[in-house]
Amino acid sequence: MATRHRAFRTAAPSRVALGLLLLLQGVPALAGPNLQAVMKTLGDDLCRASGALVQEDYPTLAEAARAIADHPRPGMSERLKILAGLGTDAERFRSADSAVQDAATSLAEAAEREDALAAAAHYSLLVEQCVDCHAGFRQRVRALLHP
Template sequence: MKYNINTILTGSFFLLVFAGLAVAHYQNQDQDTDSKQDAETESITQPLELPTIMRMLMIDMHTINEGIFTQNFDLIEQGAANINDHPPLSDESRSLVQNTLGERMSQFGAYDKVVHGTADSLRGAAQNQDMNRVMKHYNMIQQGCVSCHAAFQEEIRYERLRRQARNRD
């Protein structure tokens, strides 16, 4: 046999631990639903920094992508809803973006509207289990994100890092 007994025992141990954690998670999922919803609502309404929101949106895109590949319309709907309902920008991040982009802020806003409006359409397509519409809207969201990043990401990142360095001094 290619594997020794220690490898098999270690693998089995971690498999059992993982299975136990999964069972515990699903058993506790029904408990404290109201407090979880309150916490989720609070976190959605609490403003966050731009990099944090962007990471959350990236995770939501991964969720949609997984839903597409597994044809899990609930995952697609969840990811689209999260994109559409992400937390607002913090005042500091909003100021950073506005001051950095100046008059080009309207273009940034246009990209944002496309992504949010299309995420809402994607959610509807997922609810109707229409994969062709899901793909159409997913590609539009992805194009909106990439276009906005190509236009502004480097400039905003540079200014954010410049401000952080200035504040350290």
């Protein structure tokens, strides 16, 4: 019995290491979408929100805003590469992502209340947060992912 437990203890770290190795090598089932795909979807959702806002289509506006707020994260390999490459600015990058999520959540809530003026203000803030993040990080992140 003790031999079996010892074998399990020695096998477990190697299984964990193998799992991490596969994850970092970008196994599709574990890697998640790449950043470019995430950004494309976010752009599509932002356009959908814009159209819904001017048409006062509140259900579509709320849905698009929630999709932005709850957007998928890039795969672990890309996230680690980005955060490591940004160094001390990694926390600022995370804060920028949180600001986008907060603005999108506020937009969704305004849409659910069918409050056109609040929705317009939150949409404007959302776009501002997106532009700020791109201005601060887009070129650096591109260089990290596509040297």
